[in-house]
Amino acid sequence: MAALIQTLVFGLLIGGVYALMSTGLTLVFGVMKIVNMAQGAFLILSAYLTYSLWTYAGIDPLIGAFIVAPVMGLLGVILYKGIIERAQRIDAGLAIVATFALALILEAVTALIWGPEPATTTPDYFNQAVHIGSIAIPKAQLYACIFAVVITAGLAFIIKRTWLGHAITAASENPEGARLIGVEPARVGTWIFAISIATTAFGGAALSFLYQFVPDSQDGWIGLTLSVVILGGLGSIPGVVAGGLVLGVAEALTSNYVSVQWSTAVPFILILVVLTVRPQGLFALHSREDVSS
């Protein structure tokens, strides 16, 4: 029983980390209908910025995230106004291609700045755990999970309870109607993209002390975050939490009770199952046909 509980604890904690990494991706899709293929690259860029703050200024990654977030948000504004918005005006599909190109460019830029050597941060808590009986709760994953809860709750609050959130909802559901009440969808898009990219600062901070990373680590993370978002339901913030937790627990259980080798196939098997049984994902209210229309 202790082994099962330990496995579930690991699964839930890493699931929270997955949710944290994926929040921005689902937000951009939910409002702007853009699959941001550069999400992994933004995560890695954030991780490198956190790493530099930790290495050269001794700033803890958890604190560094709050410094990196506005920088990433500003980068989001620049990239949205300079590239995404222009591409989206021409064709929504082109905006997705533009994010893919951005991912390649960001990977090359991070490689030029930080080089190909693996980087990581090792704050005091990176290898520590809280032990409750025979169960270990790693502090690093725990802190990342707390980040995930705070970020997703904060985003849910903004969407549901603030004027900006109402403007976002209006702009995403009925752009013409939104204009009639003084909400400019393009401006809302800028905000959303900026907030989305800013949240990668927290995912990147967690990544920096949980893993070693190199510029092309973004390839793995875009695959995983897409899996989480598809599982939870494209555009759903509660869905991203559910998707992350389901994925994390499934991976951990597979690793311990089926085969270590099968654990990396779990995301893709789950996606196939969800696409078959519930194509809109676990939490999304609309089907993909609704979304694309």
Place this chain on the structure above:
Amino acid sequence: MNIRQRRRLLFAAALSSAVLLAASACSTSAGSASSSANASDSLVVGMSLPLSGAVADVAKAGYQGYQQWAADVNASGGLLGKQVSLDVLDDGFDENAVVANYNKLISQDKVPLLLGTFSSLLNAPASAVAERQNMLYVEPSGGNSDLFTRGFTKLFLAQPATTDALPDRFVQYITALPASERPMTAAYVTQDDPSAAPAVDIFRQKFEALGIRTVYNQTYSPTTATFDPIASAVAQSAPQMIIQGAVTDDGVQFVRSLEKLNYNPKFFFQTQAPADPAFPAAVGGSNSDGIFTAVGWSPNAKYAGNADFVTGYTQKFGEAPSEDAANSYTAGQVLEAAVKAVGSLDQTALANWLHANTVQTIVGPLKWDATGVPDGTLLLGQLQGNVLQITLPEEAATTTTVISPKPAWQQ
């Protein structure tokens, strides 16, 4: 969609395609060292390296090792009266790209000499291209013994031994311990890698023959990122010894997971990962102390030219050479020895000479059998005070101290 919109769409699509194609082109043709590749006064040596992609950090050191070799050769007068230049292509750690690159080097660039790439994964197809084109192929890595069962006559590994010999020294060390100090149980966990997995399997067979009971034996995918569940399962099986086939960051991630669980095996051996200079810092504090690994080269070894290589490399690149850099340098030395001895670029004559002679290199004297397998053994290294020390064989040892059992993790 009106004509104006259609034109804008076409223009944007063309622009996007151009960006993607440019990015793709960057990942397949570095060409950064080929400035004088076609100069008639130079002897061009062609190679493909994974300068981008998952093992770019390893390849960077490997590339620098090749550059150091070329610089040293040129400083001593070059080869066959010509200065050596390198024609380097980037394969992005892709098997298809490496095949295309070596075909290009041979058929299009018409390089007279080749040197190998990195990893068994890439060297297997690359060496097949070279063999088919009747070109000598000296590889700096690619120690999977399966590579040498294909009947090739122009393939040579520029390391002291293949992965079949990787377990030898550590098994020798454990065997020499008094029975009461030997581990009773062992866990084996390895990346599904053509070099690491077979070596770990040999470890298991040899230790089981020694009476050490296997309590855990799993192979994980190269894309595995989260090691906590694996470490937890290993800890639950309570092995006194852990053998990990670690290739890249998986070595660090697994150690970190064991640290979180505060599980301390008495003996811990990892392939490859502990030789990475970044390993001690990545696992934190002095947590690398006591971890064993097998290496083919030591910066402190007394072999001719080794000290000069370490000094020259450090001065040139501002960092100490890694084993990957040394392996590249060694491959260059092997090629250089053959060309100087034969006095021509006849590929068959070069291969025949290598099959019949011993080459003095910075990893010691190398001699090969008919399949290109070197007849040496690897060194047993152990991290002590965050420095990799050689503990076996005695003649190459850099210390007489062996940390045993492995100290508990610092948290």
